[in-house]
Amino acid sequence: MSNQLPVRTRSEALASHILPVSATMIGVCATLIGLVKLAEGKLGPSHVDEYAALTAVTFLVSALTSYLSIRFSDRPRLSARIEQIADLIFLIGLVGITLVATLFAYEVI
Numbered sequence: 001m002s003n004q005l006p007v008r009t010r011s012e013a014l015a016s017h018i019l020p021v022s023a024t025m026i027g028v029c030a031t032l033i034g035l036v037k038l039a040e041g042k043l044g045p046s047h048v049d050e051y052a053a054l055t056a057v058t059f060l061v062s063a064l065t066s067y068l069s070i071r072f073s074d075r076p077r078l079s080a081r082i083e084q085i086a087d088l089i090f091l092i093g094l095v096g097i098t099l100v101a102t103l104f105a106y107e108v109i
Contacts, residue, residue, distance in 0.1 A: 015069040015082075019067055025055075033049045051096075062093055
């Protein structure tokens with residue numbers, strides 16, 4: 001009997017981190033949309049809610065691709081490729097939500 005823990009592949013490790021963080025970021029985007037809708041009454045209309053919704057969809061795609069990467073862990077090459085896509089989409093989502101927040105803070109959008 002061995003006391004060693006099972007070795008997780010790199011693909012499973014990264015994808016298993018992307019999935020919950022993407023889901024959390026969808027919640028952050030939904031909260032931002034709600035707050036902007038409340039503030040629109042006093043500040044006037046803006047496009048922040050629309051851009052936040054687009055970033056939420058980006059995080060959803062990232063979560064779905066990371067889930068698929070975990071599901072196809074029995075096919076290492078496919079899993080690794082899907083994981084790379086999930087990682088790239090996740091980073092695009094992070095850049096997107098950061099741009100939305102920055103432009104909103106400076107009242108550009």
